[in-house]
Structure formats: structure tokens, C-alpha cells
Amino acid sequence: MSIGLARLREEPDRIRQGAIDKGEDPAIVDAALALEGKRRQLLGESDTLKAERNAASKKIGEAIRTGAAPNGPEVAALRRASTEAGNLIEKIDAALATAEVELEELMLRIPNPADADVPVGDESANQVVRTWGEILAREVVTDGARWSRRPHWEIAADLKMFDLERGAKITGSGFPVYTGQGSRLQRALIDFMLDIHTAEHGMTEIWPPAMVNAASARGTGQIPDKEDLMYIATRDELYLVPTAEVPVTNLHRDEIFEASQLPVRYAAYSPCFRREAGAAGKDTRGILRVHQFDKVEMVFFEKPEASTEALEWLTGRAEVILQRLGLAYRVLLMATKDMGFVQAKKYDLEVWAPGVERWLEVSSCSNFRDYQARRMAIRYRPEPGAKPELVHTLNGSGLALARTVAAIMETYQQSDGSLVVPEALRSYMRTDRVVA
RNA sequence: GGAGAGGUCGCCUAGUGGCCUAGGGCGCCGCACUGGAAAUGCGGUAUAGCGCAAGCUAUCGAGGGUUCAAAUCCCUCCCUCUCCGCCA
Incomplete structure (x- = not known):
């Protein structure tokens, strides 16, 4: 990652032109932009589920501390909810990791745009x-x-x-x-x-x-x-x-x-x-x-x-x-x-x-x-x-x-x-x- | 290379599965007190991502694993310190 995702989102045109000026493929910029959107969506889903799982785990702790049987039905239900969230997180995180690796590869292929006073050409x-x-x-x-x-x-x-x-x-x-x-x-x-x-x-x-x-x-x-x-x-x-x-x-x-x-x-x-x-x-x-x-x-x-x-x-x-x-x-x-x-x-x-x-x-x-x-x-x-x-x-x-x-x-x-x-x-x- | 001890917030340190949302001290910043300061008191004090925001998520040397839940248990690796060996 070298150009910065925030900048990619804020000024894609300048980065696209920078790539063209340096003789690189500007299509990479758009591919990166699309992947970045996907990454953010997955990240949001993952974070929400993690918050749910953390809350469920915390409830298990509280229940046991306040006297519930560790293997009783109350705890088992909570445990099930947490496990389900965990399974979903695993899938989303795998997709997220793939997206991030791909995105990083794309970002590494986007050149640093030249300063405005640099002559364009070979x-x-x-x-x-x-x-x-x-x-x-x-x-x-x-x-x-x-x-x-x-x-x-x-x-x-x-x-x-x-x-x-x-x-x-x-x-x-x-x-x-x-x-x-x-x-x-x-x-x-x-x-x-x-x-x-x-x-x-x-x-x-x-x-x-x-x-x-x-x-x-x-x-x-x-x-x-x-x-x-x-x-x-x-x-x-x-x-x-x-x-x-x-x-x-x-x-x-x-x-x-x-x-x-x-x-x-x-x-x-x-x-x-x-x-x-x-x-x-x-x-x-x-x-x-x-x-x-x-x-x-x-x-x-x-x-x-x-x-x-x-x-x-x-x-x-x-x-x-x-x-x-x-x-x-x-x-x-x-x-x-x-x-x-x-x-x-x-x-x-x-x-x-x-x-x-x-x-x-x-x-x-x-x-x-x-x-x-x-x-x-x-x-x-x-x-x-x-x-x-x-x-x-x-x-x-x-x-x-x-x-x-x-x-x-x-x-x-x-x-x-x-x-x-x-x-x-x-x-x-x-x-x-x-x-x- | 061998044996041992460690790696937690800027620094020091607590922490042996859930009250850790990581406690305390030092340092630093702000405020109060003061004529001004010291001392004292109160508050604040990591980084990144996501979100308009409230906030949420991740990170306790790194990576993997066990578990509903890991600073804490297991595995691999890296680094630091002490002693030994070797060595310019």
C-alpha cells in the first residue's frame, strides 16, 4: 500500500492521470477503487458480528459468575449464539483477507503521481x-x-x-x-x-x-x-x-x-x-x-x-x-x-x-x-x-x-x-x- | 552454537482463561490552588480501520492453534539480557 486508500477515494482522477503520465495502466486505479468498496463492506459486516460475539461471550461470563451452571441450558444457548456468529465471522474474514491481499497488490501497482512541475513524457x-x-x-x-x-x-x-x-x-x-x-x-x-x-x-x-x-x-x-x-x-x-x-x-x-x-x-x-x-x-x-x-x-x-x-x-x-x-x-x-x-x-x-x-x-x-x-x-x-x-x-x-x-x-x-x-x-x- | 531468564501503553511495572473496557507509578498536557513557583488535588494522555455521530473493531514481540471467550493455555519463529563455547 503506497498511495493511501483515503487519497484513492478522494482524488481518483489525479491518481489515474498520474498513472497515465508514468506509462502505467490506469485501469488498475478503477479496479482498486471497486475492491476498496468491497473491502469496506466486508469489514463493516465483520465488525458488527464481532461486536455481537463479544457481547455474547461477555454474557456467558456474567451468567456463570452469577451462579448459572456452566453446562446448563442457559449457558448452552448463549454459547450456541456465539458459535454461530463465530462461524459467520470466519467466512467473512476469509473473504476480507482475500480482498485485502488483492487490493494491496493493486495498490502496489499504482505509481506515485509526479509533481505538477515535472515534464510529461519519456x-x-x-x-x-x-x-x-x-x-x-x-x-x-x-x-x-x-x-x-x-x-x-x-x-x-x-x-x-x-x-x-x-x-x-x-x-x-x-x-x-x-x-x-x-x-x-x-x-x-x-x-x-x-x-x-x-x-x-x-x-x-x-x-x-x-x-x-x-x-x-x-x-x-x-x-x-x-x-x-x-x-x-x-x-x-x-x-x-x-x-x-x-x-x-x-x-x-x-x-x-x-x-x-x-x-x-x-x-x-x-x-x-x-x-x-x-x-x-x-x-x-x-x-x-x-x-x-x-x-x-x-x-x-x-x-x-x-x-x-x-x-x-x-x-x-x-x-x-x-x-x-x-x-x-x-x-x-x-x-x-x-x-x-x-x-x-x-x-x-x-x-x-x-x-x-x-x-x-x-x-x-x-x-x-x-x-x-x-x-x-x-x-x-x-x-x-x-x-x-x-x-x-x-x-x-x-x-x-x-x-x-x-x-x-x-x-x-x-x-x-x-x-x-x-x-x-x-x-x-x-x-x-x-x-x- | 549450548544453558537459563525475559519481551505488556513514551518509560517502569501489575496481570496464570471471563469483574482486562489492560490496573498502578513515572513522565507529559490541561485545570484548580499560588503574587509567581514548588508541593498537592482533579482530569487527560497508544496506533490503525470503519462510522455523520454515539460508538464499534483490531492490536499485550510476530504468526498459527485450542476455546463460547486468550495478555493469560499450546506450537513455531524473532528479538533482548545473563552465563558458557567460538571468534576479528
């Missing part, structure tokens, strides 16, 4: 909101000499910064081994990003488990929808996290915040594991698409009225990282059919990698509004003593490492084959240059 409707930095050309002239920027895997091989072949040997393809200064660069980036998000952006640092249980995987919607994308330890029913979003958002599952606690803003490092099923053959060179990578993720819990602005701020905090690293990037506002099922609004950050001459997605910043919060029952009390309401959740990478590393290598490579360390990372790397 990939081609995505909007470039802004671009930052100099988009470097592959061909360069330095001191009169022509040379071409190389892709990151060639640089890494020369400077011994990662080793894909040995990664494939010890684990499998798509599991890079970072070595020497490459390994240090990983540490440096994680440290650097967390330092900025905590010290400058005021977020609370989280170091979450890399595996979660089924309830958590269900909470953020990894199962059942995206089960193919995850590595699963079946023996223990644990799931390797595809992003820190999963454990960190689940931190507050089934919890109620006080209004004074919000916003709650986390920055979390975690390794990320993705099977990338069906993606074989795409982006196979280098570290652009791997099964294990590292990422610092930002996760926000906000009051509903603050979430629109929070998404802009969140996106800006991811941009700060790219700016400090001196990497050229652009911000895309994703169109309805390209943004995902659960997002209400989403920005993608793409960094320019001049060696492969491509924009690489390094961050995806989304506002889920109350969709995710409903699924996980994450609420807050607007006023002390008031009825709890759903919070709004947001998250965004800040940033994903592998592609950022590729962009750094390709942006900062020199004609002599060495790598200049971005200024922001020098204190972390304890050097300003990586040489062979």
Missing part, C-alpha cells in the same frame, strides 16, 4: 536544468603538443589504481579491486564527502549494515519489484544493500517523530551491491557499471510542507561535492516516464567524463513525498498530542564513487600520464599527484 522530455564547469574536449593541445585524453581504465592500468582482471578472478566480473593510490582515492572520497555533509551541511553520519532483512527490503520497495537486482543470502534471508537508502530509510520504520525533531537528515556511506541483471554487454569497460561500488547517500525525513524546498537543497548538496572536486556536470529534471515508479520528482546529476566523452550519472535526488513513508509507517506529530501524519522522505547520492573516480581520472589526467589530485582531495590523499 526520456526525450528530460530537461537540462543547469550545467556547471568546463566541458573538456578529448583532444587537447598542451604546450603545442597534441594528445588525446584516455579512458579511465587505461589510466588506472598505468597508475595501478584498480585491477579488473584480478577482481574477476577472485569474485567475478564487475567487482573491481582498488589498489595503491586507487584504494587511497576511495578512502579519500568517502572521507571528503562525509566531512562536507556533516561539518558543512549539518547532516548526521550513519554507517549502516551492508545487509538487511526482508522487512527492510520490502519497506523501500526492493522486494518484490526489484528482487532481480539484488544479491540475496538465501540461507539467512538477508539482502545485500543496493544503496544505503535501504537500511537508512528503514531506521525509522514504524516510528513517530515529534515535530521538533524534524528535519532528520542523514549522510551514510555504504558499499552497494547490484546484480545489474540484463545489463550485460552495456558499459562493460572500466568501472562505469559494476556489481559492487561505494556510495555516500543522503536521506532526509521532512515535514510535508518542507519537502519541495528540501529536494532543491538536497540536490544542491550533491552539486557541492562535484564543484569542490572541480568536475563538470549537468542537472537533469527527469520526465514522468523516466523518473521511476515511486518518485514524485527527481533530478539526476551527470558528470562529464572527457576520456569516454560521456555524461555519467553519479547522483539521483528524489522526493518521494509520503509514498515511501506510508509503506514504512514513518510519521510525525504536527503538534504535541496531535494525530500522527506521514513524513515526506527524500534521498540522493552524494555521490556514487566508481563513476566519480572515472570522471576524476579522465578530467585530471596529464599528457605525461600522471594524475593531478583535485585540490579538495590533497589533504586526504597526502599528495598532489599520482605517478606511475
Whole structure:
């Protein structure tokens, strides 16, 4: 259940249109509406019968207490009435349970309607909101000499910064081994990003488990929808996290915040594991698409009225990282059919990698509004003593490492084959240059 | 992994089949008393669903079972604590 039955009843048209805009079948909305009516009817019948049964049982207790024989005719009659109600309840509850399961399945297939300012359409409707930095050309002239920027895997091989072949040997393809200064660069980036998000952006640092249980995987919607994308330890029913979003958002599952606690803003490092099923053959060179990578993720819990602005701020905090690293990037506002099922609004950050001459997605910043919060029952009390309401959740990478590393290598490579360390990372790397 | 003890309302705790519609304490909120406060007194204080409402229903770690009736009895599982074993 993600959209909320009350909202389904109140504004079916908006939800129907939202489904159409995202390329989903709007007929599901009507089917859900019909089932919801049936559910309420059955629930009413069941509740009435339960009230009758409870009253009858109570009478039996009273009768025995006031001296009636427990096996006498008076008690037997009452018992019969209660049993009859009980049998009927059993039948109605079975029908109700079926209706609820079906309804829940339908509700899970209704997407979160996109915000009004999101462009309607597929990939081609995505909007470039802004671009930052100099988009470097592959061909360069330095001191009169022509040379071409190389892709990151060639640089890494020369400077011994990662080793894909040995990664494939010890684990499998798509599991890079970072070595020497490459390994240090990983540490440096994680440290650097967390330092900025905590010290400058005021977020609370989280170091979450890399595996979660089924309830958590269900909470953020990894199962059942995206089960193919995850590595699963079946023996223990644990799931390797595809992003820190999963454990960190689940931190507050089934919890109620006080209004004074919000916003709650986390920055979390975690390794990320993705099977990338069906993606074989795409982006196979280098570290652009791997099964294990590292990422610092930002996760926000906000009051509903603050979430629109929070998404802009969140996106800006991811941009700060790219700016400090001196990497050229652009911000895309994703169109309805390209943004995902659960997002209400989403920005993608793409960094320019001049060696492969491509924009690489390094961050995806989304506002889920109350969709995710409903699924996980994450609420807050607007006023002390008031009825709890759903919070709004947001998250965004800040940033994903592998592609950022590729962009750094390709942006900062020199004609002599060495790598200049971005200024922001020098204190972390304890050097300003990586040489062979 | 083995043995034991537990899991009840925000927290602590009572509760061993029907008077539990879950009692008490702490905390919190309101009111009274006060010049103001403390202390004291009175009242309130979970979540969800359904209903115009009065109210009804569900939830005592989770799920199943026994019963007219389950916090209470039975089964399975999860978690916490103590001790032992193993271990970075």
C-alpha cells in the first residue's frame, strides 16, 4: 500500500492521470477503487458480528459468575449464539483477507503521481536544468603538443589504481579491486564527502549494515519489484544493500517523530551491491557499471510542507561535492516516464567524463513525498498530542564513487600520464599527484 | 552454537482463561490552588480501520492453534539480557 486508500477515494482522477503520465495502466486505479468498496463492506459486516460475539461471550461470563451452571441450558444457548456468529465471522474474514491481499497488490501497482512541475513524457522530455564547469574536449593541445585524453581504465592500468582482471578472478566480473593510490582515492572520497555533509551541511553520519532483512527490503520497495537486482543470502534471508537508502530509510520504520525533531537528515556511506541483471554487454569497460561500488547517500525525513524546498537543497548538496572536486556536470529534471515508479520528482546529476566523452550519472535526488513513508509507517506529530501524519522522505547520492573516480581520472589526467589530485582531495590523499 | 531468564501503553511495572473496557507509578498536557513557583488535588494522555455521530473493531514481540471467550493455555519463529563455547 503506497498511495493511501483515503487519497484513492478522494482524488481518483489525479491518481489515474498520474498513472497515465508514468506509462502505467490506469485501469488498475478503477479496479482498486471497486475492491476498496468491497473491502469496506466486508469489514463493516465483520465488525458488527464481532461486536455481537463479544457481547455474547461477555454474557456467558456474567451468567456463570452469577451462579448459572456452566453446562446448563442457559449457558448452552448463549454459547450456541456465539458459535454461530463465530462461524459467520470466519467466512467473512476469509473473504476480507482475500480482498485485502488483492487490493494491496493493486495498490502496489499504482505509481506515485509526479509533481505538477515535472515534464510529461519519456526520456526525450528530460530537461537540462543547469550545467556547471568546463566541458573538456578529448583532444587537447598542451604546450603545442597534441594528445588525446584516455579512458579511465587505461589510466588506472598505468597508475595501478584498480585491477579488473584480478577482481574477476577472485569474485567475478564487475567487482573491481582498488589498489595503491586507487584504494587511497576511495578512502579519500568517502572521507571528503562525509566531512562536507556533516561539518558543512549539518547532516548526521550513519554507517549502516551492508545487509538487511526482508522487512527492510520490502519497506523501500526492493522486494518484490526489484528482487532481480539484488544479491540475496538465501540461507539467512538477508539482502545485500543496493544503496544505503535501504537500511537508512528503514531506521525509522514504524516510528513517530515529534515535530521538533524534524528535519532528520542523514549522510551514510555504504558499499552497494547490484546484480545489474540484463545489463550485460552495456558499459562493460572500466568501472562505469559494476556489481559492487561505494556510495555516500543522503536521506532526509521532512515535514510535508518542507519537502519541495528540501529536494532543491538536497540536490544542491550533491552539486557541492562535484564543484569542490572541480568536475563538470549537468542537472537533469527527469520526465514522468523516466523518473521511476515511486518518485514524485527527481533530478539526476551527470558528470562529464572527457576520456569516454560521456555524461555519467553519479547522483539521483528524489522526493518521494509520503509514498515511501506510508509503506514504512514513518510519521510525525504536527503538534504535541496531535494525530500522527506521514513524513515526506527524500534521498540522493552524494555521490556514487566508481563513476566519480572515472570522471576524476579522465578530467585530471596529464599528457605525461600522471594524475593531478583535485585540490579538495590533497589533504586526504597526502599528495598532489599520482605517478606511475 | 549450548544453558537459563525475559519481551505488556513514551518509560517502569501489575496481570496464570471471563469483574482486562489492560490496573498502578513515572513522565507529559490541561485545570484548580499560588503574587509567581514548588508541593498537592482533579482530569487527560497508544496506533490503525470503519462510522455523520454515539460508538464499534483490531492490536499485550510476530504468526498459527485450542476455546463460547486468550495478555493469560499450546506450537513455531524473532528479538533482548545473563552465563558458557567460538571468534576479528
